[in-house]
Amino acid sequence: MKLKSVDISKTASASSIVFEALRKAIIEGDLTEGEPLRQDEIARLFNTSRIPVREAISRLEEQGLVKTQRYKGAVVSGLSATEAEEIFDFRALIEPEVIRRAVPQMSPETLEKARASWAAFSQSSDPMTWGDLNRDFHSTLYQASGLQYHLDVIDNAMDRIDRYLRAQLVLSNGMERANEEHMEIWEACMNGNADLAAERTRRHITGARESLIQNIHSLR
Amino acid sequence: MKLKSVDISKTASASSIVFEALRKAIIEGDLTEGEPLRQDEIARLFNTSRIPVREAISRLEEQGLVKTQRYKGAVVSGLSATEAEEIFDFRALIEPEVIRRAVPQMSPETLEKARASWAAFSQSSDPMTWGDLNRDFHSTLYQASGLQYHLDVIDNAMDRIDRYLRAQLVLSNGMERANEEHMEIWEACMNGNADLAAERTRRHITGARESLIQNIHSLR
DNA sequence: ATATTGCAAATTGGATCCAATATAAAATAG
DNA sequence: CTATTTTATATTGGATCCAATTTGCAATAT
Structure with missing residues (x-):
């Protein structure tokens, strides 16, 4: 018997969801240049722990959308x-x-x-x-x-x-x-x-x- | 009094160290195409937990050097x-x-x-x-x-x-x-x-x- | 009053533990 | 014996807890 395949894997991981949301917020200007990204705050917003948030932030940094400093946190990067x-x-x-x-x-x-x-x-x-x-x-x-x-x-x-x-x-x-x-x-x-x-x-x-x-x- | 400044902040985070090491291994071909990256194994190699390893892998994915599948893990991506x-x-x-x-x-x-x-x-x-x-x-x-x-x-x-x-x-x-x-x-x-x-x-x-x-x- | 020091709160980085899922092996039905 | 189901193991994703560091504020000295 053949079933119509339903793509259940579309339920993305929490870190991906956070990543996409932050990315969108940054490129649309909802999060403005220099704005600090508090892991705790974001975690609460998405009902997750800080772990997926940190993964998202590190991906954003790899894309150049945020800058992080050790123990200081991440801020939205601007453009000169x-x-x-x-x-x-x-x-x-x-x-x-x-x-x-x-x-x-x-x-x-x-x-x-x-x-x-x-x-x-x-x-x-x-x-x-x-x-x-x-x-x-x-x-x-x-x-x-x-x-x-x-x-x-x-x-x-x-x-x-x-x-x-x-x-x-x-x-x-x-x-x-x-x-x-x-x-x-x-x-x-x-x-x-x-x-x-x-x-x-x-x-x-x-x-x-x-x-x-x-x-x-x-x-x- | 003027002291010679010593940059103590150069002590990189564990995730950065793992990231750089994996990146180097991939681009130099030590880790070959299709090779799975086991978080646990890598963590042991670097004497850390899996958390920094996962951060490193997610950054590598952002750079296109590895591909990950949910619950399946990451493999070194090749090029057609x-x-x-x-x-x-x-x-x-x-x-x-x-x-x-x-x-x-x-x-x-x-x-x-x-x-x-x-x-x-x-x-x-x-x-x-x-x-x-x-x-x-x-x-x-x-x-x-x-x-x-x-x-x-x-x-x-x-x-x-x-x-x-x-x-x-x-x-x-x-x-x-x-x-x-x-x-x-x-x-x-x-x-x-x-x-x-x-x-x-x-x-x-x-x-x-x-x-x-x-x-x-x-x-x- | 101002500058320096000490301390407490806030924040990040990482370790350990638990849940969700996949993979491989064993058990079972035909 | 083969195919399917069940079970066990391995592996990843995430939550919670702890350590390291920064930062703001109060205390102190000049």
Whole structure:
């Protein structure tokens, strides 16, 4: 007899749950730069002991999202202006190449899914979801490349600047501009023009970089 | 009264010690692909409890060096041929740009230190140290760029393919070839020719990539 | 009043113990 | 004898307890 397999293993470990929750809180800016992470407090919040909390924190440190000092504890790590710029430079180097290699492999489903993220992004009025939809749009297109390592590295880079990107979108005309650029990138993908998609992605990123530098003072 | 300051805080935590030891063992190939990491066994080896061991393992997982399954434990993760190729592609994208930006900032000390690593590399007869000296050479030059995030990411990429690179150096004429290419890269840096250093770095990496593909069967 | 010292509370790092799960071996049914 | 079930052992995940260290505050001296 064959049973429908139900994935019971999806019940994640406590440390994973804490890790994801803290990661989300940090990249969304709920936990702000310099904020100390008290193991005891977090443990109480999640109804666990400090052991899974410590595991989560050590993973966050490995990702560069927190810094810990022996016997002093962990604090959410921030980004200096130059560090933020460096990550934009990094993205401007990687992401164009990833999308260039992704374009030839994009299925109609991929394009449709990206279009949906873009549409939701352009119509959403809630600043809190903008960041997510923005990431969805790009990552959907990138995933077609099948370059898993590149995707992981990009994800980490995005985690580090997510807070600042969100702030960017709210400020000035960041929203409309991103929106338009997304459309142009999507169009290039739709037409199978890999080089154009790459170039537009590059400009999308360097543009964000410049606008961040300009707003750097209002952000911190 | 002024005392000479002694850094007593260098006494690292147990989890860090275990982490570093395991990381080294993995990238050097002492722990081979698929090898299970038994918490109890490792704890005994380091005279600690399993707690620091688990923290170390979770950090290794975050770096992609091990894979864990709930209630089953951790095993050293390997690389498929395509994954290895992808990481070489990644390096070929990043490292030329890093060295391009590093060249204008290289001090005589940097160049001398790199030359020393290169000389030690070319004269060493011990395959076990080749990998280290190779990394020293490149990373010394890259560090002049001051691009910390890029350096961290490169380090992680190197960690993942270190084992395979070492094997490369031993096989065929990998050693002499690397040696010659290092000289050429160093020369370009010495002459302040950033573009040439970048191009030679790119070819150095893509060359290693091709030779890995050729030897892929003998490696696994 | 200010600076220094001593002490107590808070906090982290690690050890030991217990629960949950997986794996291997033994027992049992056909 | 083979396949299934049951049991025992090994292993991991987490809770609780203890030690090491930091930090804030009071006590003391100048």
